[in-house]
Structures are given as structure tokens and as C-alpha cells.
Amino acid sequence: MKRKFSIYYIILSILFFCVGCSNDKPTVSKISSTVLPVSSTIPSKTALVKEDKKTEVNAAKTAPLTKREGGIPVLMYHSIGFEKDNPVRLPVKNLEKQMKYLKDNNYTTLSLDEVYDYFQNNKPIPEKSIVLTFDDGYLDNYTKLYAVMKKYEFKGTIFVITKAINNEKDYLTSKQLKELENNNLSIESHTACHENLSELSYDKQLKTLKNSKEFLEKTLNKKVKYIAYPYGKYNKDTLKAVKEAGYVMAFTTDGKWSDKSDGILTLDRVYVSGFFDMDTFINRVTNPNYEYN
Numbered sequence: 001m002k003r004k005f006s007i008y009y010i011i012l013s014i015l016f017f018c019v020g021c022s023n024d025k026p027t028v029s030k031i032s033s034t035v036l037p038v039s040s041t042i043p044s045k046t047a048l049v050k051e052d053k054k055t056e057v058n059a060a061k062t063a064p065l066t067k068r069e070g071g072i073p074v075l076m077y078h079s080i081g082f083e084k085d086n087p088v089r090l091p092v093k094n095l096e097k098q099m100k101y102l103k104d105n106n107y108t109t110l111s112l113d114e115v116y117d118y119f120q121n122n123k124p125i126p127e128k129s130i131v132l133t134f135d136d137g138y139l140d141n142y143t144k145l146y147a148v149m150k151k152y153e154f155k156g157t158i159f160v161i162t163k164a165i166n167n168e169k170d171y172l173t174s175k176q177l178k179e180l181e182n183n184n185l186s187i188e189s190h191t192a193c194h195e196n197l198s199e200l201s202y203d204k205q206l207k208t209l210k211n212s213k214e215f216l217e218k219t220l221n222k223k224v225k226y227i228a229y230p231y232g233k234y235n236k237d238t239l240k241a242v243k244e245a246g247y248v249m250a251f252t253t254d255g256k257w258s259d260k261s262d263g264i265l266t267l268d269r270v271y272v273s274g275f276f277d278m279d280t281f282i283n284r285v286t287n288p289n290y291e292y293n
């Protein structure tokens with residue numbers, strides 16, 4: 001079952017001509033990113049975990065201020081920079097304003113280990129908890145985001161496309177990953193080549209999930225346990241393959257706050273568009289049922 005949102009939603013589409021992914025050569029020959037306006041269908045969530053999701057969405061509409069029990073806003077950012085008409089690049093001055101709002105309003109940023117302990121082991125978290133995630137592993141996460149996060153002493157997580165690391169000029173290097181990892185910006189997986197997992201065989205899914213994990217574990221000398229699905233897409237095989245590869249928690253792009261009812265391998269995230277004004281941002285982080293149109 002595919003879910004449809006009435007909201008206008010824009011996603012980043014990354015087109016990979018990724019030699020390394022098809023015949024084991026370790027290079028990415030070209031990565032280019034384009035922004036595609038996708039009118040209404042967010043195809044990620046299937047009936048696998050949330051069969052009653054449609055009912056839940058309708059219920060939320062009739063009770064718009066009811067907070068879903070125990071939900072946390074897990075924010076999804078991408079690039080920190082400006083590009084005309086590109087909503088996945090958030091200008092650093094806007095990021096600065098958003099982080100200042102969170103600081104001034106006493107939010108606590110959680111690491112993914114803390115999120116995992118909260119969902120799986122009922123470990124308490126502060127009431128005003130929030131999670132900051134950044135997808136793809138853009139170079140500007142080092143040149144722009146890093147300083148802002150340090151200034152506010154916030155924690156965050158970057159989900160990186162591992163074949164782009166050390167290979168593409170607009171993406172992070174291993175050296176930068178290590179520095180970020182040691183300074184509260186934890187590095188986790190976004191697959192090897194940003195594949196749409198729902199279109200791959202089980203074996204191919206397992207391969208990209210394992211390859212990216214192994215690369216990061218070797219580079220960072222730590223256990224990599226978390227992943228964000230490219231485009232938020234996954235299928236039944238993905239859920240098996242992520243477990244087999246050794247991940248214990250995974251994120252989609254579904255637009256809602258995360259809560260236990262999502263399932264630990266299909267947690268929702270709240271997309272933060274570069275086009276958001278502050279009122280929209282505040283609504284997204286304070287009201288679990290706010291819909292961005």
C-alpha cells in the first residue's frame with residue numbers, strides 16, 4: 001500500500017553513474033544532484049509496519065494538537081548552503097536561526113545511541129528532545145554546519161554515501177569524517193551509492209548495506225549501527241537485509257515525528273526545507289501533527 005500526502009513535497013534526487021556499485025571498482029565516476037518536485041506520492045512506507053497508518057493520519061487531522069505519545073522530532077537536513085530554487089540546500093544563516101531557536105528554547109539534541117536507548121530500552125530523555133540528521137555527506141557539512149553545531153554545543157548525525165567519500169569534490173573526505181565523528185557529529189550509513197533499495201534484489205541490497213558499513217567502521221574505528229534509506233525507500237527484503245548487515249535502527253523520510261509505533265527499522269523523520277520560514281520551522285518542531293503545504 002502506498003501512502004499519499006496532500007502536501008507538496010520535494011525530494012532530492014541524486015543520479016549516480018556509480019561504476020563502483022555495478023562492477024566493484026571503488027570509484028564514483030560522477031555524481032550530480034537535481035531537485036525534483038514530486039507532487040504528492042511519498043512511496044516509502046508500505047503496509048509492512050503501519051497497516052493502520054492511513055487511519056492514523058486521518059485521526060491526526062481531526063485532532064491536530066494531540067501529541068503522539070512519546071514522539072520525537074527527528075529533523076532531516078541535507079546540504080547547508082544556498083542555491084537558487086533548491087530546497088535541499090539550507091542557507092547557513094537560516095540554519096543559524098533555527099539552532100538559536102532550539103538553544104533559546106532549551107532543546108536537548110540527542111545522539112542516535114540515546115534515541116535507540118529511548119525507543120528500545122525505555123531510557124528517559126528530556127521532554128524537549130530533538131534529533132538533527134544530515135543526509136548524503138556534503139562537504140558543506142564540514143565547512144559550514146560544523147561551526148554552527150560547535151557554537152551551540154549540539155549533537156547531530158550525518159548519513160553518508162560512502163562511495164562519494166574521498167571521490168567526489170562536493171562530498172566529505174575520510175579525514176573530515178574522523179574529525180566530525182570526534183566532535184559530536186556522528187557518522188552513519190546512507191548506503192554505498194544512494195541506491196533506491198526497494199528496486200534492488202535482496203543480495204544487492206545486502207551488498208550496499210554491508211559495503212557502506214564496513215567502509216565506515218574501518219575509517220572511523222567504531223561500530224556503525226544506524227542507516228537512513230536513500231529517498232526513504234525500502235521493501236520487505238530491506239528490513240531483512242539491514243538486520244543481516246548488522247544495523248539496529250533505520251530511518252525513512254516520512255515527514256512525521258518518530259515514535260515507537262513506526263517500528264525501529266522504519267522511523268519517520270521531519271524534512272526541513274531550505275524554503276521554510278521560522279514560523280514553519282517552529283511548527284514542525286513543536287507540533288507533531290503540523291502539515292507543511
Ligand SMILES: [Zn+2]
Pocket residue numbers: 012135136190194230231
Ligand atoms: Zn540522500
